[in-house]
Amino acid sequence: MKIATYNIQNIFYRDRVLVKKYREENEALWVEEFEALMLQGIRTTKEFNRMRALSQLLGFEDSQNSPYLTMSHKRGQLFLKKNIAAREYKATHLTDWNGWVKLNSKPIDDTAINNKAKVIKEASPDVLILIEVEDRASLLEFNKHFLSEAYTHILYLETNDVYGRGIGVLTKKGYRVISMKSHVNDFDENGNPIFDMDLQEYKISTPSGTIVTVLSTCFLDDTANPVQSNAKIEIQSKRIAQIYQTIDTSDDLVAVVGTLNTPSYSKLLSPLTEETDLKDVSKHNTFEVDLDKGKDSKYFRLGAYKMGVNIKQRDYLMLSTELYKAVKNSGLIRKGIWYKKQPQWEMLKSIKNELHIASEHPLIWSQLKIS
CATH class of the missing domain: 3.60.10.10 (Endonuclease/exonuclease/phosphatase)
Known part of the structure; x- marks a missing residue:
């Protein structure tokens, strides 16, 4: 066994609170690493990719962490997590409309x-x-x-x-x-x-x-x-x-x-x-x-x-x-x-x-x- x-x-x-807590706990290290890369005169492709990742983690590129889900003009259902089988995201209401809904959780x-x-x-x-x-x-x-x-x-x-x-x-x-x-x-x-x-x-x-x-x-x-x-x-x-x-x-x-x-x-x-x-x-x-x-x-x-x-x-x-x-x-x-x-x-x-x-x-x- x-x-x-x-x-x-x-x-x-x-839950977004847990994601935020993780980011706050690591923010100082990420800032230090990002600043060190910024001060380098010449950077490798790997270092540029790391800077892009850090910018997202630090919130400079925060599209993945937006507290709102934009809903498109489609018919179907609203999914707050990934539908693995269908591999698609759907958003709608009883009637067609455009709008937003605040989320309490963040997709992994x-x-x-x-x-x-x-x-x-x-x-x-x-x-x-x-x-x-x-x-x-x-x-x-x-x-x-x-x-x-x-x-x-x-x-x-x-x-x-x-x-x-x-x-x-x-x-x-x-x-x-x-x-x-x-x-x-x-x-x-x-x-x-x-x-x-x-x-x-x-x-x-x-x-x-x-x-x-x-x-x-x-x-x-x-x-x-x-x-x-x-x-x-x-x-x-x-x-x-x-x-x-x-x-x-x-x-x-x-x-x-x-x-x-x-x-x-x-x-x-x-x-x-x-x-x-x-x-x-x-x-x-x-x-x-x-x-x-x-x-x-x-x-x-x-x-x-x-x-x-x-x-x-x-x-x-x-x-x-x-x-x-x-x-x-x-x-x-x-x-x-x-x-x-x-x-x-x-x-x-x-x-x-x-x-x-x-x-x-x-x-x-x-x-x-x-x-």
């Missing part, structure tokens, strides 16, 4: 969508947990047109997220989700939802009938309110640890997966890392990942996955003792991530600039000796 978790950061469209670049699929296909897991998915329809369309219908069972549950991001689980033939449970309605002592998004429990049956329990979640990282954000992460960690301890399974085959947005050494995760038997698969001796290029390949950054893999750990595949013993091999795929300055690593050749990234997160996988 091969299991993987991937924060895909939406498939076909993403076609190249980026293809790169999301490339990352998943390289891992080709039997059980795939996708974080930050916009809806079930997108999952079905993505599986059909980009994953060659590799997954026969597709499930999706909405969460508490204000931007409409949910969690999906996809399984190949022979693997079935026999039960699901959501914790969106778990409340703290003040009556507020404990989970930013959700904690979802899946009981998954393998072809041989073995049952594996998977808990999937996503903690949000609120950089504007770090104290409040840290307190929330600790509360969520404690709740997951409590639920983990009560799971009724004879073989203790349990995985906790998702985006925790905190390095493993953080005390905020101690309920999971110190008060349970869960083990991070990135610490397993089989954990494979392409090392950083240059001097970074011999460097270990505190909070990174391992020596020579110097990206901040935000995503986890944690296994119970019995499941950890069943690990045959494991690894991380970050070819779909765009590096900023240092460290650098191998990227998909189709990624020419930040618009093409599959996600800001790596895919983490583990092959388990379970049939």
Whole structure:
């Protein structure tokens, strides 16, 4: 059995607030790079292309990020995301008219969508947990047109997220989700939802009938309110640890997966890392990942996955003792991530600039000796 978790950061469209946040976080680096290129006397074709990409990212050429969709004088329907099968865009109303409608989401670049699929296909897991998915329809369309219908069972549950991001689980033939449970309605002592998004429990049956329990979640990282954000992460960690301890399974085959947005050494995760038997698969001796290029390949950054893999750990595949013993091999795929300055690593050749990234997160996988 091969299991993987991937924060895909939406498939076909993403909330404009999240797109804006990403641009604001990277603006200083883009300005610095653009100014350096401007000061060069002679520029190569590659450098001119980079300047064009930067001008779009910085908003100088902002047609792709316009908050309005111009509607043409046609009959049909209004699509706020790409119709992959038809490969066309339609806009209309009850009668023919020209006008505009304000959009809350931005379509994701076609190249980026293809790169999301490339990352998943390289891992080709039997059980795939996708974080930050916009809806079930997108999952079905993505599986059909980009994953060659590799997954026969597709499930999706909405969460508490204000931007409409949910969690999906996809399984190949022979693997079935026999039960699901959501914790969106778990409340703290003040009556507020404990989970930013959700904690979802899946009981998954393998072809041989073995049952594996998977808990999937996503903690949000609120950089504007770090104290409040840290307190929330600790509360969520404690709740997951409590639920983990009560799971009724004879073989203790349990995985906790998702985006925790905190390095493993953080005390905020101690309920999971110190008060349970869960083990991070990135610490397993089989954990494979392409090392950083240059001097970074011999460097270990505190909070990174391992020596020579110097990206901040935000995503986890944690296994119970019995499941950890069943690990045959494991690894991380970050070819779909765009590096900023240092460290650098191998990227998909189709990624020419930040618009093409599959996600800001790596895919983490583990092959388990379970049939």
